[in-house]
Amino acid sequence: MTEYLLIALALLGVLILGGLGLVVSRLRRRPEPPLPETEVDTRPGRDLAGPPVEAPEAELSTGILVEPPPVVEAPPVVEMPEPTAGRLVRLRTRLSRSQNAFGKGLLGLLSRDHLDEDTWEEIEDSLITADVGIDATRDIVDRLRERTRVLGTRSATELRALLAAELVDALDPALDRSLRTAPKDGVPAVVLVVGVNGAGKTTTCGKIARVLVADGRSVLLGAADTFRAAAADQLQTWGGRVGAETVRGPEAADPASVAFDAVKRGIDTGVDTVLIDTAGRLQNKVGLMDELGKVKRVVSKHGPIDETLLVLDATTGQNGLEQARVFTEVVNVTGVVLTKLDGTAKGGIVIAVQRKLGIPVKLVGLGEGKDDLAPFDPAQFVDALLGTEPLARDA
Ligand SMILES: Nc1nc2c(ncn2[C@@H]2O[C@H](COP(=O)(O)OP(=O)(O)O)[C@@H](O)[C@H]2O)c(=O)[nH]1
Numbered sequence: 001m002t003e004y005l006l007i008a009l010a011l012l013g014v015l016i017l018g019g020l021g022l023v024v025s026r027l028r029r030r031p032e033p034p035l036p037e038t039e040v041d042t043r044p045g046r047d048l049a050g051p052p053v054e055a056p057e058a059e060l061s062t063g064i065l066v067e068p069p070p071v072v073e074a075p076p077v078v079e080m081p082e083p084t085a086g087r088l089v090r091l092r093t094r095l096s097r098s099q100n101a102f103g104k105g106l107l108g109l110l111s112r113d114h115l116d117e118d119t120w121e122e123i124e125d126s127l128i129t130a131d132v133g134i135d136a137t138r139d140i141v142d143r144l145r146e147r148t149r150v151l152g153t154r155s156a157t158e159l160r161a162l163l164a165a166e167l168v169d170a171l172d173p174a175l176d177r178s179l180r181t182a183p184k185d186g187v188p189a190v191v192l193v194v195g196v197n198g199a200g201k202t203t204t205c206g207k208i209a210r211v212l213v214a215d216g217r218s219v220l221l222g223a224a225d226t227f228r229a230a231a232a233d234q235l236q237t238w239g240g241r242v243g244a245e246t247v248r249g250p251e252a253a254d255p256a257s258v259a260f261d262a263v264k265r266g267i268d269t270g271v272d273t274v275l276i277d278t279a280g281r282l283q284n285k286v287g288l289m290d291e292l293g294k295v296k297r298v299v300s301k302h303g304p305i306d307e308t309l310l311v312l313d314a315t316t317g318q319n320g321l322e323q324a325r326v327f328t329e330v331v332n333v334t335g336v337v338l339t340k341l342d343g344t345a346k347g348g349i350v351i352a353v354q355r356k357l358g359i360p361v362k363l364v365g366l367g368e369g370k371d372d373l374a375p376f377d378p379a380q381f382v383d384a385l386l387g388t389e390p391l392a393r394d395a
């Protein structure tokens with residue numbers, strides 16, 4: 001028994017001495033510049049990599065042969081994003097919060113006792129104010145008036161339903177809004193993301209990558225915005241979180257060659273989808289057209305581009321629409337992503353965008369959060385746009 005005690009004491013002594021030695025050597029070394037800080041990821045899921053390896057130096061300096069735990073290269077922590085099903089419903093509150101005044105105003109007008117000429121004009125005004133666009137507004141209001149007259153509709157509940165139906169109709173619910181991201185014959189699908197600076201392209205690329213990964217797809221990102229190194233860093237950060245590789249070139253590299261390399265790498269590594277983020281400086285329209293046109297041509301050498309998404313900032317309203325047209329002239333835009341709908345009371349822009357560009361809105365951005373991107377669904381969207389609060393009063 002005493003033997004054990006002695007051994008334990010001896011061990012303790014050696015440990016203390018070793019520890020002291022380490023402290024002293026640390027003190028002596030003090031003038032040296034500190035080592036660069038390692039980034040520590042404290043997110044949940046970290047513990048999968050096993051307990052942290054603590055102070056192996058102290059153990060070694062005691063002279064006791066304590067086998068250090070094997071140094072395992074910790075696997076990068078890959079996040080599993082939430083599934084997309086029901087996202088628009090989940091994000092609905094965010095949308096209705098920003099659209100509240102619009103929805104309330106409209107429904108307030110519809111619940112007036114007499115829908116006289118002035119009231120119809122006010123209804124028109126609120127739709128135009130919400131960026132629905134003049135032509136679409138006229139159509140919607142004309143049809144609503146007609147149906148109200150024919151049906152002899154009176155109650156606010158019925159009127160709300162009629163208005164909702166007209167708005168949904170204006171959004172062309174039959175349009176194909178699916179994203180073509182599935183590989184064909186072992187060749188990855190290529191998705192090109194375009195739009196003006198600040199619209200939310202890089203963020204959207206990142207969010208889409210998460211959606212695809214959540215659906216069990218493998219993704220590669222191409223940082224063809226080579227204007228600022230920070231742009232590629234930003235994209236790489238998004239990719240890193242979900243384990244997606246990012247192909248980037250040196251600063252000021254030719255965007256087309258980066259895009260080409262990205263697709264090539266995607267083919268070589270056998271990923272399902274290659275997402276290409278581009279730059280969108282509009283100061284020089286000709287330059288931008290040239291650059292994008294070249295990206296498109298060069299990437300097409302590998303095969304046709306499956307999806308070209310135009311990212312539009314909903315808060316820029318009708319101005320954004322004008323800019324959008326430039327892009328549709330250079331690339332074959334197959335879908336629109338309308339971002340920042342959480343930050344505007346002008347959700348009607350969705351209607352105007354589709355009508356003016358003749359391209360379906362496929363996705364909507366509803367926040368800066370990593371999963372704040374939802375597939376666009378006309379009926380759910382209109383529901384959120386109108387909100388339901390005034391109905392409660394009506395019942
Ligand atoms: N509120 C909100 N902000 C967004 C949304 N999408 C992007 N952003 C923000 O818009 C800013 C510009 O985004 P970024 O992706 O860098 O734009 P890019 O220049 O087109 O690549 C960033 O601060 C994003 O967080 C969205 O749906 N809602």
Ligand SMILES: [Mg+2]
Binds near residue numbers: 201202231
């Ligand atoms: Mg960007």
